Amino acid sequence: MKTSLNISILLLLITGLFSCNTKDSKDGNKGALASNAAEKVYVAPGEHDEFYAFVSGGYSGNLTVYGLPSGRMFKEIPVFSQFPTSGYGYSEETKPMLNTSHGFIPWDDAHHPDISQTSGKLDGRWVFINGNNTPRIAKIDLKTFETTEIIEVPNSAGNHSSSFVTENTEYVVAGTRFSVPVPQQDIAINEYKGKFKGALSFISVDPEDGKMSIKFQLMMPGFNYDLSHPGRGKSHGWFFFTTYNTEEANSLLEVNASQNDKDFIAAVNWKKIEEYVNNGGGKMMPANYAHNVYDDFTHTATSTMMKEVLVVDPLEVPGAVFLLPTPKSPHGVDIDPSGEYIIGNGKLSADLTIHSFTKMIKAIENKKFDGDAYGIPILKFEEILRGTVKQAGLGPLHTEFDGKGNGYTTFFISSELVKWDLETLEVIDRKPNYYSVGHVMIPGGNSAHPFGKYAVSMNKITKDRYLPTGPELEHSAQLFDITGEKMELLLDFPTHGEPHYAAGIPASIIKENSQKIYKLAENKHEYATIANGDARVERKGNEVHIYMTMIRSHFTPDNIEGVKVGDKVYFHITNHEQDFDVPHGFAMIGANNSGLLIMPGQTKTTVWEPKEVGVWPFYCTDFCSALHQEMQGYVRVSPKSSNLELSWSLGDD
Ligand code: CUA
Numbered sequence: 001m002k003t004s005l006n007i008s009i010l011l012l013l014i015t016g017l018f019s020c021n022t023k024d025s026k027d028g029n030k031g032a033l034a035s036n037a038a039e040k041v042y043v044a045p046g047e048h049d050e051f052y053a054f055v056s057g058g059y060s061g062n063l064t065v066y067g068l069p070s071g072r073m074f075k076e077i078p079v080f081s082q083f084p085t086s087g088y089g090y091s092e093e094t095k096p097m098l099n100t101s102h103g104f105i106p107w108d109d110a111h112h113p114d115i116s117q118t119s120g121k122l123d124g125r126w127v128f129i130n131g132n133n134t135p136r137i138a139k140i141d142l143k144t145f146e147t148t149e150i151i152e153v154p155n156s157a158g159n160h161s162s163s164f165v166t167e168n169t170e171y172v173v174a175g176t177r178f179s180v181p182v183p184q185q186d187i188a189i190n191e192y193k194g195k196f197k198g199a200l201s202f203i204s205v206d207p208e209d210g211k212m213s214i215k216f217q218l219m220m221p222g223f224n225y226d227l228s229h230p231g232r233g234k235s236h237g238w239f240f241f242t243t244y245n246t247e248e249a250n251s252l253l254e255v256n257a258s259q260n261d262k263d264f265i266a267a268v269n270w271k272k273i274e275e276y277v278n279n280g281g282g283k284m285m286p287a288n289y290a291h292n293v294y295d296d297f298t299h300t301a302t303s304t305m306m307k308e309v310l311v312v313d314p315l316e317v318p319g320a321v322f323l324l325p326t327p328k329s330p331h332g333v334d335i336d337p338s339g340e341y342i343i344g345n346g347k348l349s350a351d352l353t354i355h356s357f358t359k360m361i362k363a364i365e366n367k368k369f370d371g372d373a374y375g376i377p378i379l380k381f382e383e384i385l386r387g388t389v390k391q392a393g394l395g396p397l398h399t400e401f402d403g404k405g406n407g408y409t410t411f412f413i414s415s416e417l418v419k420w421d422l423e424t425l426e427v428i429d430r431k432p433n434y435y436s437v438g439h440v441m442i443p444g445g446n447s448a449h450p451f452g453k454y455a456v457s458m459n460k461i462t463k464d465r466y467l468p469t470g471p472e473l474e475h476s477a478q479l480f481d482i483t484g485e486k487m488e489l490l491l492d493f494p495t496h497g498e499p500h501y502a503a504g505i506p507a508s509i510i511k512e513n514s515q516k517i518y519k520l521a522e523n524k525h526e527y528a529t530i531a532n533g534d535a536r537v538e539r540k541g542n543e544v545h546i547y548m549t550m551i552r553s554h555f556t557p558d559n560i561e562g563v564k565v566g567d568k569v570y571f572h573i574t575n576h577e578q579d580f581d582v583p584h585g586f587a588m589i590g591a592n593n594s595g596l597l598i599m600p601g602q603t604k605t606t607v608w609e610p611k612e613v614g615v616w617p618f619y620c621t622d623f624c625s626a627l628h629q630e631m632q633g634y635v636r637v638s639p640k641s642s643n644l645e646l647s648w649s650l651g652d653d
Pocket of ligand 1: 001126553583584620621622623624625628629631
């Protein structure tokens with residue numbers, strides 16, 4: 001019976017026959033109800049939103065910033081992808097941010113953002129996000145909303161169970177989705193079972209400056225590690241990872257990884273492993289991974305190749321790792337604000353499975369084991385189970401919490417958001433989602449202190465929700481008011497890329513600290529031009545370095561002669577403005593990279609390699625003043641054989 005039910009659900013998934021709920025007026029999109037919903041999302045002109053939402057950009061590789069409740073998009077923060085808007089990943093200063101052990105990688109698939117915490121509360125210092133394809137963790141500084149650090153994760157592939165922080169941001173944690181040979185080697189794929197490993201990486205975060213460093217990698221059996229979440233409160237010190245493919249199949253996983261009735265949630269006592277490592281435990285192994293850091297004062301990133309990583313075998317630390325049986329192929333694992341409930345649902349199931357942390361500890365103490373996997377004890381299912389929410393929907397994925405005793409779980413197959421009571425395990429309310437919801441986000445939902453005012457569903461399929469834009473539609477988010485007993489749909493808004501999770505935070509925690517300019521006096525860029533009189537052009541062989549300044553509404557120097565075909569021309573441009581929101585842009589005809597957008601007090605560099613003789617213009621791309629169109633200049637390019645000396649005109653002569 002159970003098997004046939006699961007197979008029919010599987011068929012639903014395979015054929016894509018998800019439930020397309022039809023619109024109905026109960027959702028508040030008609031008449032008086034609609035005007036009530038409109039009032040709740042209306043942010044009057046000039047007023048500010050109450051929350052920031054940092055929404056993962058999925059295959060855009062970036063992170064987008066929205067306001068809630070308005071759903072207005074404020075910014076796209078470039079993280080793992082080149083971004084011609086600002087020159088990120090094109091400018092000489094930021095190219096090192098995208099360096100990896102595979103060389104320069106201009107793109108990734110960004111997944112789960114998580115905001116830093118102190119004592120289980122969002123502190124608004126940084127937001128972390130994982131690169132899924134070429135495993136990396138990035139840190140975005142919420143003073144500048146710029147990506148300031150990216151660390152590659154070795155021994156990992158499909159960095160999916162990432163990037164989630166512990167309650168004091170001691171660690172940002174990353175787990176591998178694909179197990180791989182460790183170290184990488186040329187072996188037959190059908191030797192997968194027993195030979196491939198799954199690395200769970202604990203990346204420490206310096207409490208002062210946020211600097212990341214891989215503290216250790218736990219080398220787990222070759223399962224697929226799908227998602228993870230930290231313990232908190234009573235379960236602080238533990239981290240939980242869902243697994244699938246505990247069958248360790250290596251082909252046709254949709255069938256072969258669904259054989260076992262149960263997979264596991266791996267419970268990792270990281271404090272115990274940390275202590276072991278601090279006492280000299282673990283083994284250094286050769287590795288090769290990039291650690292890229294952007295400096296706010298030199299405005300420049302550096303990339304360092306790291307050559308070893310500390311690995312820990314779970315069997316060396318008895319009592320540190322246990323496996324919690326969970327109905328097959330669970331996707332999310334979510335921990336309630338108290339740290340007691342561990343929610344992990346078979347993603348083909350109709351029920352939610354809730355484990356108890358207290359019962360887990362008791363089962364460990366009383367050795368209530370049901371065998372082991374590669375020596376890691378498997379706890380008895382009935383000893384750890386707190387209970388199930390019965391027939392809550394179809395295809396449960398992720399759960400967030402409102403801090404008032406309720407869980408909100410998304411169901412992909414039945415396409416709905418379901419509110420349920422953490423104590424009684426009763427379903428309280430359900431609302432259809434348009435369509436096929438993946439993640440849900442409540443601001444602070446992955447912390448001990450959620451702000452249970454809104455829930456945002458992030459849907460995978462848009463179809464008829466917006467005006468058609470050809471075959472490709474942006475994904476759609478839906479905002480719910482969750483302050484009442486029943487949820488109320490307030491707003492649909494498009495999101496960019498494919499959002500996999502989001503992190504929301506009250507704007508008040510961040511906005512006062514938001515930086516307005518870079519101070520020119522603190523600019524330590526190697527090629528900065530601080531005094532206008534220092535603007536100049538220098539030749540070093542075939543390199544021409546232009547030390548340029550920009551201020552409303554001219555470049556200094558503006559006309560440059562003596563450049564030759566075959567030269568590499570470096571424009572090092574410093575924006576001398578010291579007012580909030582007065583960037584200047586720079587564009588050079590025929591440049592093979594991108595323009596630059598340079599913030600007040602900042603220096604950026606772009607390279608141009610002229611291929612033809614002539615007189616070639618450049619200009620400012622940002623409408624900065626009434627005389628913006630006058631903000632321009634020329635470079636005269638002579639033949640390679642020319643003897644013309646460099647010369648330039650300064651604005652004042
Ligand atoms: Cu400077 Cu337009």
